[in-house]
Amino acid sequence: MTGIVLLDAAIGIFFALLVYSLAATSIHEAIANLLNLRGKALRAGIYRFVSDSLGPKVMGEDPIRALHGPGSILG
Numbered sequence: 001m002t003g004i005v006l007l008d009a010a011i012g013i014f015f016a017l018l019v020y021s022l023a024a025t026s027i028h029e030a031i032a033n034l035l036n037l038r039g040k041a042l043r044a045g046i047y048r049f050v051s052d053s054l055g056p057k058v059m060g061e062d063p064i065r066a067l068h069g070p071g072s073i074l075g
Contacts, residue, residue, distance in 0.1 A: 002008055032038065047055035058064065 002011075043059070046058060050058050
């Protein structure tokens with residue numbers, strides 16, 4: 001392409017790594033979505049932030065309940 005073998009090799013390696021990293025990210029996001037990892041981490045973080053005794057009360061508040069979607073683990 002450019003006539004410089006080293007530059008052509010560097011460009012090829014760069015794009016190959018880019019494609020592999022995008023594929024790995026897509027697979028990771030799909031698995032996280034299927035297992036609801038963000039929702040579980042959010043719930044654990046809220047309980048840790050407000051203490052275990054206040055967690056259920058905070059989770060039952062109207063602004064938090066409005067965020068619950070169908071099939072939510074928060075409800």
